Amino acid sequence: MKVKPKVFEYPGEDSTVYWHGGLCIHIAECGRAKGELFVGGRQPWCQPDCATSAEVDEVVRRCPSGALTAEFKDDSLVESAEPENTVQVTYNGPLFVRGDLDIEGAPDSAPAVRFRAALCRCGQSANKPFCDNSHSKAGFEDFGAVGEAGSAAAAEGGSLSITGIKDGPLKLEGNFSILASSGRKAWLGQRAFLCRCGASENKPFCDGQHKKVGFTSD
Numbered sequence: 001m002k003v004k005p006k007v008f009e010y011p012g013e014d015s016t017v018y019w020h021g022g023l024c025i026h027i028a029e030c031g032r033a034k035g036e037l038f039v040g041g042r043q044p045w046c047q048p049d050c051a052t053s054a055e056v057d058e059v060v061r062r063c064p065s066g067a068l069t070a071e072f073k074d075d076s077l078v079e080s081a082e083p084e085n086t087v088q089v090t091y092n093g094p095l096f097v098r099g100d101l102d103i104e105g106a107p108d109s110a111p112a113v114r115f116r117a118a119l120c121r122c123g124q125s126a127n128k129p130f131c132d133n134s135h136s137k138a139g140f141e142d143f144g145a146v147g148e149a150g151s152a153a154a155a156e157g158g159s160l161s162i163t164g165i166k167d168g169p170l171k172l173e174g175n176f177s178i179l180a181s182s183g184r185k186a187w188l189g190q191r192a193f194l195c196r197c198g199a200s201e202n203k204p205f206c207d208g209q210h211k212k213v214g215f216t217s218d
Contacts, residue, residue, distance in 0.1 A: 005035070006020075006021050006022060007020050007021075007110075007192070008018055009021070010046040010048060010179070011046070011048070011057075011183060012047065012048025012049040013049050013073075013077065013144070013208075014048070014049075014053050014055045014072060014073055014074070014100060014156045015048045015053050015057075015070050015071065015072045015073065016048065016070065016071050017046050017048050017056065017068065017069070017070050018058060018068070018069050018070070018071075019046065019067060019068055020066070020067045020068075020069075020107070020109060020110040020112075021067070021082075022067075022107075022110075022127060023065045023066055023067040023107075023110055023113070023117075023118075023127075023130055023157040024065060025064075025065050025067075025075065025094070025118055025131050025132065025133045026133065027063070027064055029059070029062035029063055029064065030059055030060070030062065030063060030068060033059045033062065033181045035050065035055060035068075035173075035183075036050035036051065037050050037051040037055065037056060037059055037060075037131060038058045038059070038115070041082040044093055045152055047085070048070075050131075050154055052080055053072050053076065053077055055095070056070050057072070057077040060112075061079065063112070063116065064096045064098075064116055064117075065114035065116070065117060065118040065130070065131065066110055066112035066114075066115070066116050066118075067110070067112070067115045069110070069111055069213055070113065071103075071111040078116055080100075080115070080156075081096045081099050081100035081110065081115055082098050082099050082115070083096075083156055084113050084156045084175075084176075084177065085098070085099030085100060085101070085138070085156075085157075085158075085160040085175060085176035085177070086098050086099060086153055086173060086176065086177050086178075086179055086215070087172070087176060087177070087178045087179065087194070087204075088181075088202075089121075089146060089178065089180055090144055090181055091142075091144045091181045092135065092140060092141055092142060092143065092144075093121075093122055093140075093146070093171075094119055094122075094131035094135065095119040095121050095123055095194065095204065096116070096117075096118055096186060097116070097117050097118075097119060097160070097162065098115065098159050098201035099162060099176065100114075100115075100117060100143070100157070100158065100159045101114050101116075101117060101159075101160055101162060102111065102114075102159050102160065102161045102162065103119075103129065104118060104129070104162060104163045104164055105128075105129055105164065113130075113206055118130060118131040118207055119136075119162070120132070120134070120196055121135075121140075121142075121195060121196050121198065121203070121204065122134060122135035122138050122140035123137045123138075123196060123198040123199070123210075123213075123215055124137070124140070125196040127197065128164065128196070129135060129162070129164045129170060129218055131218040138149065140155055140182060140198055142198075142203045142204075144180055144181025144182070144204075144207065145181070145182075146178055146180040146184075146186035146187055146204060147202070148186075148187055148202075148205065149185035149186065149187060149188070150177075150178070150188045150189035150192070151188065151189040151190070151195070152189075153189065153190065154189065156162070157175060158160070158174050158175050159174055159175070160172060160173070160174035160175070160176050161173045162204075164196070164217055165217075166217055167210060167217050168193075168206070168210050168215070168217070169193040169194055169195055169197075169206035169210065170194045170195075170196050171192075171193055172191065172192050172193075172194060173189075173191050174190060174192070175190055176188075176189070178182075178192070178204065189197060192205065193205065193206040195209070195210075196209035196210075196215075196216035196217075197213055199212070199213045
């Protein structure tokens with residue numbers, strides 16, 4: 001199943017916010033932000049005129065899945081890649097990636113996934129390679145520790161290529177770091193194969209278990 005293409009538009013006087021429902025995993029960074037930009041139960045729930053352009057930009061960029069993006073009429077605020085490519089391993093959840101991202105299968109209707117995305121690592125998502133919160137129903141458990149240190153040779157910047165190997169792991173190539181769920185910068189390097197079947201005993205890295213469990217990437 002592909003990522004749902006439905007995109008909702010919330011126009012304002014100075015900015016327009018777009019919400020890609022097929023990528024949202026309801027972390028609620030937007031809904032819990034102070035102010036009146038996003039208010040649950042209100043119609044429409046997003047009202048850009050309730051915040052300054054700077055506030056809209058800041059809150060939208062909090063979204064870890066890339067489901068939210070914003071455009072500004074004066075082009076004063078244009079999202080760009082963070083200086084360092086990072087992969088955050090979350091507690092019992094997906095991989096949060098940020099930086100200059102080139103993700104295979106990224107929908108054109110969600111431009112923010114060039115900078116931030118949530119990638120499935122439980123093996124159950126119907127929107128692979130993106131997370132759809134299936135880990136909760138599947139009872140996926142991994143607390144986000146990272147045991148390996150990598151090469152410690154990664155430089156900052158440059159594109160991070162993320163490719164899903166057929167019925168196998170995610171291949172990451174470029175300069176990047178991996179953060180444990182504790183926030184510790186645990187791994188530095190330029191190439192890694194990360195588990196997305198949910199079965200590896202060396203998470204977040206692949207150990208070949210996808211072959212034994214019959215993981216399919218389609």
